[in-house]
Amino acid sequence: MQIQPILAALRRHKAGTLLIALQIALTLAIVCNALFIIHQRLSHLSEPSGVDEANLFVIENFWGVQYSTQEASSEIKADLAALRQLPAVEDAAPSNSYPLRGGGWDNFISLTPEQIKPTTDASVYISDESLIHTLGVKLIAGRDFTPDEVRDMGTRENIHPPVVIVSKAMADKLFPDGNALGKPLYSMSAEPTVIIGIVERLQREEVNTWSAPFVNQSLIWPMRQAIPIGLYYIVRAKPGQLAAAMQEAPKALYGRNRMRIIDSHDGLLSFAQVRQRAYNRDRGMAVLLGIICVVLLAITGAGIVGLTSFWVGQRRKQIGVRRALGATHRDILHYFLTENLLISLGGIAVGVLLTFGLNLWLVTRFELRVMPLAYVLSGVVILLLLGQGAVFAPALRASRVSPVEATRPV
């Protein structure tokens, strides 16, 4: 295939050529970056939280009156006893928060008490000896809390329990050699707290950009949140009885003591709802960008079809002449496919630069990561295929132009 005559012909259609090339360049830039963002967002969606999500739900329990620490503590114990008695309930635990809640309590963690710059940051859960069983997380080393280790925490009381259970991610971060068990850590205090247990995985309360470096790093302290405002109850239903347990639980709590508020809208959430809320933006962003990509590729493809059809229409006479001079169907078909390939390559050359430019802007503006080359390569392949596919139908029509056209006055 001779490229020279194609280039010569393109020179006569500068505007159309430039427009197609520009469209391909812009499309490449947007599609590559969109695919990259989609992939990043979707990879969050499937991150496991480490808990038995299928059977868990949470109750947000506000107290109706300002209880003292002792009053709140005995209310919590009575509530938990009532919840555990329910036929559909496997276990229940008090807590200040739960994984994927979207915010909560986190503390800086250091290895020595003198350290000024903390080693890392931990999402803090406070609960009693029932939390690990309730969440269904796996204790891979050490032991659970004992009931006498659990203390009540009143308003703005700052207790540093002597023992702590940490997630494996946390243990590995602090003690990369894998010997975290029995070691002390310092959490914004001069008092050490000793690691007595390690759980396999326990996701943080929030999963945002800020906490991304600390993913899965969390700790559990043996404390009961006995403050006037209230607390969360995490409840694990018996397998397959989630709906029944979610119905029974608030009734049982209200039946025991009416001086509480469980919001009808947000007060009772299954873990599926929790997960859905936590990743709502990620999923939405992926869907939105996905739609834009598809529509964009369709419009670019249609645009190529439209312009090529116009060129074929314009050049019927020339095609007829070429056919009359011995060019085969295949030659004409190849001519248009090659022409498109040349334009596409030109567009892609500019598009690759645009792609990295846009990525750089997103990196500086939105703390996105730098795009791996694979995305650009797959974007290039997609656009080349799209261009060839779009040009095929008009090119086929061009190849069917009869040599007789050459003799016909236009």
Added chain:
Amino acid sequence: MFTYYLQLGLRSLRRNPMLTALMVMAIGFGVSASMITYSVFRAVSGNPIPEKSSQLFVPQVDNWGPQQNEKGEPPGALDYIDAIALMRAHQASRQTLIYPVMLSSPQPGSSSTLVSTGGYAVMSDFFPMFNVPFLYGNAWTGSDDEKRAADIVLSEEFNQRMFGGANSVGKNITLSGHDYRVVGVAKHWDPSPRFYAVWSDSAFSDSPDFYVLLNRMLDLQIDTSGRNSCRGRLEFNGWNQWLQSDCVWMMPWVELDSSSEVARYRQFLEAYAADQQHAGRFAWSPNIRLRNVMGWLEEQKVVPPESRISLAVASGFFIICLVNTIGLLLAKFMRRAAEIGVRRALGATRHEIYAQYLVEAGAVGLAGGVLGLVLTAAGMSGVGLLFEPEIAKLAHLDVSLIGLTLMVAILATIAAAFYPAWRAAQVQPAWQLKSN
């Protein structure tokens, strides 16, 4: 002439329905994607209090120091010590501290069921400072602040729920077991984003039910229901020690009516921080900020990154659609070169040809705009896919957005048609006639 061109245009558009449909769809999709994302962006990036946004300021004092603060920035709220000291000094014409509280109230009609209600602990200046309109009664006064009275101002909506909308001024209301005296009912007022509480609360959460006297809340030891952030070693134990800690949780606002007042207040903050350094409380030189409403919203990153990214991507998408339209219009116009030649030979000026094709493009733009409007209306329900319900509900199709959609579609298409129409007007009549 315009109507004649429009007729010609419409006839020509009917001649290539596929090409026309393609252009209309490109414009329609492009403009609707831009408009949907813009409607969210407009809602989250707007000025919540345009009449006063340049007179309201957030004073920030770095009580954490260079080793603990976030990249050199002072924290976004004050600890109790600094907050009270700034209020005592009273260097601004109006000033308030704010923190969110959550209390329980009896469910109207059933005394045995409780519901949670959210509001803000504020000072008397809060109301005149932020132009809070009143339906009944008034704000409490500065002397009530001093007296630490149990005063409360209800929102119109909360007054409707609790008192059936009647004038409740002077009545008592019991929240979380404590009695408060209603001194006023605020008319519906909910600036969005809720600039005055963005550090502690979501900027777009449900509107508050009440505003309650801050000193009274402190006396009752009612804790903040929003953010509390501490650094260093936590050595407090219990409410009173917590108040003396470096934990920040109180949001301060001051009103400064002239640039000289702003400069003076800045000096005051510097001097205050320097005093703290001399007193040995801060081991670092003064690090203060004084930002107005829009500067504050910017600093607090109120606009979700999703909103900016989606707007940027949608705008890029619209530009591609326009490039596509330029190409298609070019093809469409040049296909009629012969026709243009005849018209030019019969005396049409270049200018007239130009006008005719721009009108034709305008018709495409209008059709694209109408399609875009339909898609925008449909897409509004999809906003909830990307944003939390609180933000999604802010995006809506109003008259200005409808106007903007149509205008953007038509103007953008006409702009896209400049080059193709110019090419059409350049057609040489003699050449066209000869080759026919």
